Amino acid sequence: MSADFDVAVVGGGLAGACLAALLARHSGIEAARIALFAQVPPQPPAADSPPDVRVVAISRASERILRAADAWSRLPARRLCAYERMCVWHESTQPEKAGALCFDAADVGEPNLGYIVENGLLQAACLASFRDAGGRLLTHPLRALRVDERHAHLTLQDAETLTARLVVGADGARSLVREQLRLPAHTHDYRELALVATVRTQQPHRHTAWQRFLSTGPLALLPLFDGSCSIVWTLGTQRGASLRDCGPQAFEAQVESASGGVLGAVTLAGERRSFALQALAADTYVAARCALVGDAAHVIHPLAGQGANLGLLDAAALCEALAEARAAREDPGALRVLRRYEQRRRTHNLAMAAAIDVFHRGFALAGGPAAWLINGGLGVVNRSGPLKRLFARQALGLAGELPRLARVS
Ligand SMILES: Cc1cc2nc3c(=O)[nH]c(=O)nc-3n(C[C@H](O)[C@H](O)[C@H](O)COP(=O)(O)OP(=O)(O)OC[C@H]3O[C@@H](n4cnc5c(N)ncnc54)[C@H](O)[C@@H]3O)c2cc1C
Numbered sequence: 004m005s006a007d008f009d010v011a012v013v014g015g016g017l018a019g020a021c022l023a024a025l026l027a028r029h030s031g032i033e034a035a036r037i038a039l040f041a042q043v044p045p046q047p048p049a050a051d052s053p054p055d056v057r058v059v060a061i062s063r064a065s066e067r068i069l070r071a072a073d074a075w076s077r078l079p080a081r082r083l084c085a086y087e088r089m090c091v092w093h094e095s096t097q098p099e100k101a102g103a104l105c106f107d108a109a110d111v112g113e114p115n116l117g118y119i120v121e122n123g124l125l126q127a128a129c130l131a132s133f134r135d136a137g138g139r140l141l142t143h144p145l146r147a148l149r150v151d152e153r154h155a156h157l158t159l160q161d162a163e164t165l166t167a168r169l170v171v172g173a174d175g176a177r178s179l180v181r182e183q184l185r186l187p188a189h190t191h192d193y194r195e196l197a198l199v200a201t202v203r204t205q206q207p208h209r210h211t212a213w214q215r216f217l218s219t220g221p222l223a224l225l226p227l228f229d230g231s232c233s234i235v236w237t238l239g240t241q242r243g244a245s246l247r248d249c250g251p252q253a254f255e256a257q258v259e260s261a262s263g264g265v266l267g268a269v270t271l272a273g274e275r276r277s278f279a280l281q282a283l284a285a286d287t288y289v290a291a292r293c294a295l296v297g298d299a300a301h302v303i304h305p306l307a308g309q310g311a312n313l314g315l316l317d318a319a320a321l322c323e324a325l326a327e328a329r330a331a332r333e334d335p336g337a338l339r340v341l342r343r344y345e346q347r348r349r350t351h352n353l354a355m356a357a358a359i360d361v362f363h364r365g366f367a368l369a370g371g372p373a374a375w376l377i378n379g380g381l382g383v384v385n386r387s388g389p390l391k392r393l394f395a396r397q398a399l400g401l402a403g404e405l406p407r408l409a410r411v412s
Contacts, residue, residue: 006153006154006166006167006168007038007165007166007167008036008037008038008139008165008166008167008168009032009033009036009037009167009168009169009335010026010030010032010036010037010038010167010168010169010170010171010325010335011037011038011039011040011155011157011165011167011169011170011171012026012037012038012039012040012171012173013040013145013148013157013170013171013172013173013174013179013180014040014041014042014172014173014174014175014178014297014299015039015040015041015042015043015044015045015126015130015140015173016126016173016174016175016297016298016314017059017122017125017126017129017297017311017314017315018173018296018297018298018299018311018314018315018317018318019039019041019171019173019174019296019297020039020041020125020126020129020130020133021068021069021072021074021125021129021314021315021318022171022173022296022317022318022321022322023037023039023129023130023133023138024072024073024074024129024130024132024133024136024138025068025071025072025318025319025322025408026138026322026325027132027133027136027137027138028071028072028073028132028136029071029322029323029326029408030322030325030326030329031326031329031330032325032329032335033137034133034136034137034138035137035138035139037133037138037139038138038139038140038141038165038167039130039133039138039139039140039141040141040142040143040144040145040157040159041130041140041141041142042142042143042144043142044126044127044130044140044142045122045123045126045127045130046123046127047121047123047124047126047127047128048082048121048123048124050079050082053201053229053231053272053273054082054121054201054227054228054229054231054233055121055122055123055124056199056200056201056233056273056274056275056276057121057122057123057199057276058119058120058121058122058225058227058233059119059120059122059125059308059311060086060117060118060119060212060225060308060312061117061118061119061120061125061311061312062116062117062309062312062398062399062400062401063113063116063117063399063400063401064312064315064316064399064400064401064405064409065117065311065312065315065316065400065409066117066118067408067409067410067411068315068316068318068319068406068408068409069125069128069129069315071319071408071411072129072132073132073135073136074125074128074129074131074132075128077128077131077132078120078124078125078128079124081228082120082121082124082228083118083119083120083228084118084119084120084210084226084227084228085114085115085117085118085210086115086116086117086118086119086210086211086212086225086226087107087108087109087114087115087116087210087211088105088106088107088108088116088209088210088211088212089104089105089106089116089211089212089214089395089398090103090104090105090211090212090213090214091103091104091105091214091216092104092214092215092216093215093216094215094216094217094218094263097263098213098263098265104394106394106395106398107395108395110392110395111392111395111396111399113395113399115210116212116395116398116399117398117399117400119212119225119226119227119228119233122311141159143159143160143161143163144159144160145157145158145159145174145179145180146158146159146160146162147183148170148179148180148183148184149183150170150184150290150291150292150293152291153168154166154167154168154292155167155168155169155170155292155293155336157170167292167336168292168334168335168336169292169293169294169325169335169336169341170292170293171293171294171295171296171321172184172293172294172295172296172299172300173295173296173297173299173314173318174299175297175298175299176281176283176298176299176302178295178298178299180293180295180299181285181295181299181300184290184293186285186286186287186290186293186295187285187286187287188283188284188285188286189283189284189286190281190282190283191281191282191283192279192280192281193280193281193282193304193363194239194240195220195237195238195239195240195243195279195280196237196238196239196240196243196244196247196277196278196279196280197235197236197237197243197277197278197280197305198234198235198236198237198238198243198246198247198275198276198277199233199234199235199236199275199276199277199278200233200234200254200271200272200273200274200275200276201227201231201232201233201234201271201272201273202224202231202232202233202234202255202258202269202270202271202272203230203231203232203269203270203272204224204231204232204266204267204268204269204270205266205267205268205269206266206267207230207266208224208226208227208230208232208266209226210226211226212224212225212226212308213225213262213265213266214306215261215262215263215265217261219238219239219242220236220237220238220239221236221237221306222234222235222236222237222258222261222262223235223236223306223308224262224265224266225308231272232266232269234258235305235308236258236261237280237304237305237306240279243277244277246275247275247276247277251271254271254275255268255269255270255271278305280304280305281302282302282303282304282356282360283298283301283302284300284301284352284353284356285299285300285301287345288300288317288341288344288345288348288349289338289341289342289344289345290338290341291336291337291338291341292336293336293341294321294341294344294345296314296317296318296321297311297313297314297317297318298310298314300317300348300349300352301313301352301353301356303355303356303359304359304360304363306359306362306363307355307358307359307362309355309359312400313351313352313355315409316348316351316400316405316406316409317344317348317352319406319407319408319409320344320347320348320406321344321348322406322408323344323347323406323407323408324340324341324343324344324347325340325344327340327343328340347404347406351403351404
């Protein structure tokens with residue numbers, strides 16, 4: 004019996020939707036033999052609506068991947084906000100002082116360091132690209148999964164079962180695919196909330212991504228296309244909940260104080276949302292006829308704004324491994340094919356998670372000596388041209404070994 008699909012991608016978040024679009028255009032697999040299970044296809048914000056509360060910082064590497072997916076050109080240019088500068092400092096100093104780390108895209112000969120983009124827009128652009136390429140978009144949630152030697156069997160809500168030669172779990176941190184196939188994962192509960200909201204600021208954001216590290220957790224102010232800022236503020240669970248629920252004026256005063264007044268007074272411009280934070284690392288990303296990408300494989304603290312970027316790199320690397328398999332007439336679900344993908348991504352993702360953990364422990368939690376040590380380190384980096392360029396390349400997502408689809412401009 005031949006399978007219904009060559010590849011079934013479960014989850015239409017950023018990683019899954021981008022993977023599906025890449026596969027339909029770059030893997031050599033016929034698009035009609037690729038299925039994407041996107042449970043709740045996102046509603047992109049209307050052209051003239053204020054910025055959505057969920058945004059992500061997209062690196063240059065991710066921009067290239069999204070171009071390859073034929074998604075980038077579908078984004079409305081006026082809703083993208085390029086950030087040209089990044090400024091990171093500890094509460095014990097100020098952004099213009101020696102202890103802060105501030106770098107410009109110009110330091111590395113780039114027009115910007117990346118873009119702040121609404122999640123819903125990115126997902127919708129990837130889904131549209133996938134559909135236009137002839138892929139099969141199914142709005143059913145996956146209910147159960149089993150794998151035998153030849154096929155993955157996917158059971159949907161109405162008990163219908165479809166088969167695929169490869170199933171990809173792109174179904175987020177609480178991945179059903181990972182759970183059903185019993186792929187072990189380590190988790191760590193940060194006991195923190197990330198509070199997100201859009202605010203208007205007294206002073207212009209100057210196309211800069213600002214981040215102040217406080218002993219209670221980091222606060223980021225990210226520039227948005229209409230001149231407002233998106234804040235991502237990490238706090239202990241209780242304090243986070245009370246700031247999410249307090250009156251707007253109390254919230255605004257707290258944000259202004261926590262930002263050290265870097266952009267003056269702030270005014271809340273919409274809803275506040277909170278996300279409980281955890282770290283997750285799957286012990287393996289692959290098994291026979293199965294691969295995990297994005298948050299299904301790894302979840303990191305949002306302080307460096309890298310989670311979605313890592314998921315897009317996973318998508319590019321998996322597409323590349325499947326294209327190579329196709330060219331060599333190999334089975335896309337064969338473990339040896341999938342291992343090539345895992346080898347190219349797992350170490351990189353683990354290294355990023357470890358680096359973020361050092362920052363988190365040193366800065367956000369320890370306060371005292373560890374924070375002072377890292378704080379001093381930021382000053383050293385700021386005074387060293389080569390180190391600063393290295394940080395800028397990290398921010399651009401261009402450091403280290405990249406999948407081919409992330410190398411082409
Ligand atoms: C506050 C905050 C700020 C962040 N900022 C940034 C940033 O600036 N830059 C950055 O790179 N990253 C950032 N991240 C991380 C980033 O948001 C995530 O890493 C990324 O969205 C994960 O995408 P994903 O597609 O892997 O998973 P998800 O977005 O979780 O998508 C999973 C999808 O699978 C679907 N699904 C689940 N179960 C099923 C099922 N059984 N059947 C069918 N579908 C299913 C879900 O509906 C969902 O659509 C941030 C995270 C947080 C919390």
